[in-house]
Amino acid sequence: MISSFKGEFLTMVIINKSNIMKTLKIFFFLPLMFFYTSLTQAELRIEVKKSGDKSAGVPIAVVPFASQNAISVDVAAIVNADLARSGYFQTLAEEQMLTKPTAAAEVKFKAWQILGQEYLVVGKIDKNLDNYSILFQLLSVSQKSQLIDYKISAGAQGLRRAAHKISDLIYEKLTGKKGVFDTRVAFISSESGVYKLQVADVDGFETKTIVSTSEPIMSPAWSPDGAKIAYVSFESHRPAIFVQALATGTRTKVAAFSGINGAPAWSPDGSKLALTLSKDGNPNIYIADLATNVITQLTKISGINTEPTWSPDGQTIVFTSNQDGKPQLYKIPSNGGNVQRLTFEGEYNAKASFSPDGQKIAMVHGNEGSYKIALLELNTGVITVLTSGNLDESPSFSNNGSMVLYATQKGNKAVLAAVSTDGKIQQQLNFQNPQVRDPSWAP
Amino acid sequence: MDSDSSSKFSLAFFLAILFHLLVIALFALGLSYAPDIKIAQPIQAMRATILDEEQLQQANIINAINTSPEVEKKRLVEVQKQKQKLLAEAAEKLIAAALQEKEKQQNVKPQLSEPEKNLPKVDEAADMEKKNIETKKLDAEKQDAREKWLKKVAEKKKAEQEQAKKMEASRLAELEKKRFAENAIEIEKNKARERWLKKVAEQKKQEEKAAQNEKLKQEALKTAEAEKKQAAIAKELAREKSEENRLHALAEQRLKQAQAEQERVKALEKQQAENSKATELAAQKKAQQEKLQAEQDDKWRDKLRKQFTDAIEAKIKTRWNRPIATDGLVCVIRLQLDRNGQVRKTFVEKSSGNKLFDESASNAVYKAQPFDMPDDKKILEEALESFPVKFDD
Numbered sequence: 141m142i143s144s145f146k147g148e149f150l151t152m153v154i155i156n157k158s159n160i161m162k163t164l165k166i167f168f169f170l171p172l173m174f175f176y177t178s179l180t181q182a183e184l185r186i187e188v189k190k191s192g193d194k195s196a197g198v199p200i201a202v203v204p205f206a207s208q209n210a211i212s213v214d215v216a217a218i219v220n221a222d223l224a225r226s227g228y229f230q231t232l233a234e235e236q237m238l239t240k241p242t243a244a245a246e247v248k249f250k251a252w253q254i255l256g257q258e259y260l261v262v263g264k265i266d267k268n269l270d271n272y273s274i275l276f277q278l279l280s281v282s283q284k285s286q287l288i289d290y291k292i293s294a295g296a297q298g299l300r301r302a303a304h305k306i307s308d309l310i311y312e313k314l315t316g317k318k319g320v321f322d323t324r325v326a327f328i329s330s331e332s333g334v335y336k337l338q339v340a341d342v343d344g345f346e347t348k349t350i351v352s353t354s355e356p357i358m359s360p361a362w363s364p365d366g367a368k369i370a371y372v373s374f375e376s377h378r379p380a381i382f383v384q385a386l387a388t389g390t391r392t393k394v395a396a397f398s399g400i401n402g403a404p405a406w407s408p409d410g411s412k413l414a415l416t417l418s419k420d421g422n423p424n425i426y427i428a429d430l431a432t433n434v435i436t437q438l439t440k441i442s443g444i445n446t447e448p449t450w451s452p453d454g455q456t457i458v459f460t461s462n463q464d465g466k467p468q469l470y471k472i473p474s475n476g477g478n479v480q481r482l483t484f485e486g487e488y489n490a491k492a493s494f495s496p497d498g499q500k501i502a503m504v505h506g507n508e509g510s511y512k513i514a515l516l517e518l519n520t521g522v523i524t525v526l527t528s529g530n531l532d533e534s535p536s537f538s539n540n541g542s543m544v545l546y547a548t549q550k551g552n553k554a555v556l557a558a559v560s561t562d563g564k565i566q567q568q569l570n571f572q573n574p575q576v577r578d579p580s581w582a583p
Numbered sequence: 584m585d586s587d588s589s590s591k592f593s594l595a596f597f598l599a600i601l602f603h604l605l606v607i608a609l610f611a612l613g614l615s616y617a618p619d620i621k622i623a624q625p626i627q628a629m630r631a632t633i634l635d636e637e638q639l640q641q642a643n644i645i646n647a648i649n650t651s652p653e654v655e656k657k658r659l660v661e662v663q664k665q666k667q668k669l670l671a672e673a674a675e676k677l678i679a680a681a682l683q684e685k686e687k688q689q690n691v692k693p694q695l696s697e698p699e700k701n702l703p704k705v706d707e708a709a710d711m712e713k714k715n716i717e718t719k720k721l722d723a724e725k726q727d728a729r730e731k732w733l734k735k736v737a738e739k740k741k742a743e744q745e746q747a748k749k750m751e752a753s754r755l756a757e758l759e760k761k762r763f764a765e766n767a768i769e770i771e772k773n774k775a776r777e778r779w780l781k782k783v784a785e786q787k788k789q790e791e792k793a794a795q796n797e798k799l800k801q802e803a804l805k806t807a808e809a810e811k812k813q814a815a816i817a818k819e820l821a822r823e824k825s826e827e828n829r830l831h832a833l834a835e836q837r838l839k840q841a842q843a844e845q846e847r848v849k850a851l852e853k854q855q856a857e858n859s860k861a862t863e864l865a866a867q868k869k870a871q872q873e874k875l876q877a878e879q880d881d882k883w884r885d886k887l888r889k890q891f892t893d894a895i896e897a898k899i900k901t902r903w904n905r906p907i908a909t910d911g912l913v914c915v916i917r918l919q920l921d922r923n924g925q926v927r928k929t930f931v932e933k934s935s936g937n938k939l940f941d942e943s944a945s946n947a948v949y950k951a952q953p954f955d956m957p958d959d960k961k962i963l964e965e966a967l968e969s970f971p972v973k974f975d976d
Contacts, residue, residue: 184962184970186892186918188899188947198906198939228907228939258904258946282946316938564908 197230198314201257204234205274206242206264211299215265215274218303219310221343222321226311227565232257244277244286252281259287261310270296278310288313300346318540324582325545326350326360326369327556330575337371339386339582344571350384359403360580363410369580370394370404370413381415383430394428395435405448405457407474414438414448414457414474425459427474438476447491450474452498458482460490469503469516483516485523491534492516495541500561502526502535502544513546515561526563536581545569547577884959891957891966898954903947905976906939912976914941916948919969924953932971944974 202220223229232255241247242264252260263276272294278287290309294302301322308319323342328335335357340347351357355374362369363383370383379401384391395401399418406413413428415435425438425448438457439445444467447460451474458471461479467490469482483489488506495502498518505514505525513527513535529548536545543558543565554577556569912935919927929948931941957963 184888184892184965186896186899186970186972188896188903188944188972188974196904196907198904198943253950256904258943280942280946282949284949314939314942560908562908 197224197228198259199232199255199257200229200259200261200310201232201237201252201255202261203237203240203242203263205262205276206240207267209267211265211267211272212296213299213303215299215303215306216261216263218300218343219261219307222304222307222319223310225343225567226319226321227560227567228311228315243275244279244289247279249279249281249284257281259314261306263306272296272299272302274302274306276306278313300341304341304343317542320538320540320543320581323539324366325556325569326362326580326582327547327571327576328357328360328578329571330356330577337369339369340571342569342581344569347571350386350389358578360578361404361406362580362582363406364408364583365410366583370406372402372404381413383413394430394433395426399423400446403447405450407450408452408454414450414459416446416448425457425472438474439472439479441479445470449492449494451494452496458492458494458501460492469501482518482521483523484521486514489514489516489523493535493537493544495537495561496539497541502537502546504533504535513544513559515544524563526559526561527557527566529557532557534578534580536579538581539583543567545579545581547579884961887957887959888962888965891955891962895951895954895972898951899947899972902950903974904943906937906943909935909937909940909943909976912937912940914944914974916941916944916972916974917969918948918972920952920954920956920966922956922963922967924956926952928969935974935976940974940976944972947974948972 200223202216202223204214204216220231224231236255238251238255239246239248241262243262247260247262258281260279260281261276262279263274266273266275274292274294275290276292277289279285280287288309290306292302292305304322307321311317311319311321320342324339324346325342326337326339329338330336333354335353335355336349337351337357337360338347338349350369351371351373353373353375355377357374358372358379360369360371367387368383368385370381372379372381374380376396378396380396381394381401381404382391383394383404394404394413395415395417397417397419400416400423402416402423404413404415411430413430415426415428416423417426417435417437418424420437422442422444424440424445426435427438428435438448439459439461441461441463443461443463445459445461445463448457449459450457455474456471457474458469460467461470462468463470464481467488468484469489469492470479471482472479482501483503486505486507488511489503490506491504493502494500501516501518503514503516504511505523506512510530511532512525512529513532514523514525516523526544527546527548531549532546534547537543538545538558541561543560545556545558548555548557550568554575556571556576556579558567558569559565913933914931914935915933916929917932918929921927926949929945931945934941956966
């Protein structure tokens with residue numbers, strides 16, 4: 141069964157009202173800065189040292205957005221969940237709120253100070269026919285100031301995405317880094333003998349099934365523009381590689397040779413797929429030109445050579461090979477050339493995923509039967525283990541380069557999780573499906 | 584090593600000695616060697632004619648044209664012919680001379696042999712006698728002729744001598760005449776010259792006179808000018824002198840004034856010093872006391888300052904919500920307070936690189952206000968300026 145879904149359009153008119161204020165603030169501050177730093181030789185010097193290991197998420201309260209109409213989507217709740225799930229914030233439960241202001245002007249900071257809040261999000265939604273406009277402000281409780289003031293417009297179908305967008309804006313304002321709330325994930329779920337290729341928002345909602353079959357589906361891969369997904373399907377009892385457009389559901393068979401047809405990977409320009417084929421003997425890496433349907437062999441190595449991935453500049457392909465005995469990562473110029481080994485530490489290094497800047501590779505790092513997600517610094521060759529599971533697999537970088545999505549085991553359930561690239565923030569993605577694996581973070 | 588270097592040294596030493604000896608030898612040689620001094624000969628004047636080179640060349644060219652090969656050939660042939668002619672003539676002369684000699688000999692021979700032929704052999708003695716007599720006769724004749732010829736020659740000689748004498752006399756007379764004439768010309772010439780010289784001298788004299796006159800005139804002018812100049816200089820000098828005098832006078836006056844002022848000030852100071860000596864002593868004592876007090880105050884103030892900063896730190900610390908995953912981060916917030924202990928301004932002086940962390944620090948400062956402000960005036964001043972608050976996770 142093949143289904144399709146249309147990409148929801150989200151028209152967001154984002155007006156940042158606090159920009160002028162900010163500029164004025166800077167102008168006011170600059171002369172002061174120079175004045176104080178140049179003239180004062182203050183003997184006062186204060187040093188605040190941390191006491192104990194008490195460190196927690198930054199307290200933030202997202203007050204429910206007011207609306208005259210009944211709206212099916214609770215935007216504030218989505219924002220609240222997004223911020224909480226990020227690991228960096230500690231949100232305030234609605235029942236603990238003493239007041240529920242809906243605009244910055246109504247806010248009494250004292251009330252929020254008593255609750256120990258650092259930040260506050262207030263807003264309201266106006267409905268005009270089928271169009272919703274969301275007005276919201278981010279405030280600093282401690283400094284009693286407004287940090288951002290935006291207006292976002294969206295259709296009824298786009299309210300969820302609008303909420304994720306608000307989360308991204310708040311996250312970026314407070315952390316200085318781009319948020320990844322408004323992103324999607326492709327994955328394979330399986331339940332009672334039915335395999336599904338599904339796409340969902342990163343919070344696990346808005347799940348859409350792309351392909352459903354009684355035979356296994358593997359290795360979903362997003363095209364660079366996010367419009368298509370390549371995957372391996374065993375629907376005809378033998379593996380075949382398909383490319384499917386998400387908006388229309390139309391799909392084309394790219395490779396169905398005898399033997400293995402696996403691990404498709406998109407070139408950064410979206411014109412080619414790197415594949416693993418065994419049509420000429422042992423599994424090797426091949427390049428399929430999607431425009432001409434010409435398939436050329438890239439590697440001619442003994443053993444198993446699979447899981448290709450393109451570097452962001454398209455110059456290099458990194459793949460897994462056991463040519464030296466155990467699976468390790470190797471690289472080869474994408475137009476052919478010398479093969480070079482990349483990993484030497486650990487018994488098992490496989491399933492590479494490039495960071496967007498091309499400096500790092502996330503991979504499965506195995507030692508003594510324990511498989512964890514690790515980062516390989518390409519400049520130094522240093523490997524940093526990020527996760528603590530035993531069967532972590534299929535790492536996939538977020539498009540902002542700050543998180544790595546991967547599949548892991550929780551109890552006897554296969555679940556998806558994400559980890560920050562410094563390993564400090566761990567998130568579990570809450571999907572309703574019992575068994576979820578092979579995730580791929582959308583571009 | 585050692586022997587090596589010593590051998591090297593001895594070689595060098597030997598060479599040095601050799602060189603020195605050479606120098607001495609050269610010096611000795613140089614002493615006994617009188618250099619051949621060549622004195623330049625005085626340059627003799629040469630007579631030269633200026634030639635037009637172009638003309639000369641043209642002439643040469645014409646010569647060259649005249650002596651073209653054919654002409655040259657002809658000329659050579661002519662010369663050859665002449666040479667041959669001369670040779671032929673010489674040869675003819677020689678032949679002629681030879682023939683004459685032969686003839687002479689032949690002429691003599693018959694004279695000698697004829698009697699032999701003619702005389703019979705039987706009366707050879709008679710012939711011989713005859714012959715002798717004849718020869719004697721011939722000899723006598725010969726001697727006569729010779730004497731005659733000698734006489735003639737002597738006479739001739741005598742005549743010639745006389746004539747020569749005569750000619751010599753006339754020549755001498757002529758010479759005398761000529762010399763006399765020449766002398767006359769010479770005298771005339773000298774006279775003319777003297778006249779010319781006289782004239783020239785007179786002219787010169789006149790010119791000199793004129794020149795002297797001119798010179799005198801100019802000198803007179805010069806002296807007049809010089810006098811004028813001198814007068815001007817004298818005037819200038821006088822002016823300068825007067826100016827100098829004026830300045831001197833002024834300077835003196837000023838100096839006097841300054842001295843007077845100095846004296847006045849001195850006197851005043853003296854008076855003041857005298858007046859304040861007692862108070863100064865008192866002030867010194869007071870200053871010392873104050874210093875002591877200040878030191879004590881500083882110590883005390885340090886204590887107060889520490890109390891103030893400790894209070895702030897404690898207040899901030901309890902309100903600091905350290906974000907997650909910020910271990911090891913450090914940031915510095917610059918803080919300015921107002922008199923009520925409220926935050927006037929904060930800014931991140933040194934970022935930790937983590938915005939959430941920097942913000943948490945700022946927030947902690949705001950949350951901790953108001954702060955208890957110090958009573959001490961100096962510490963209060965410090966607090967009212969700005970000071971750093973370091974957050975160390």
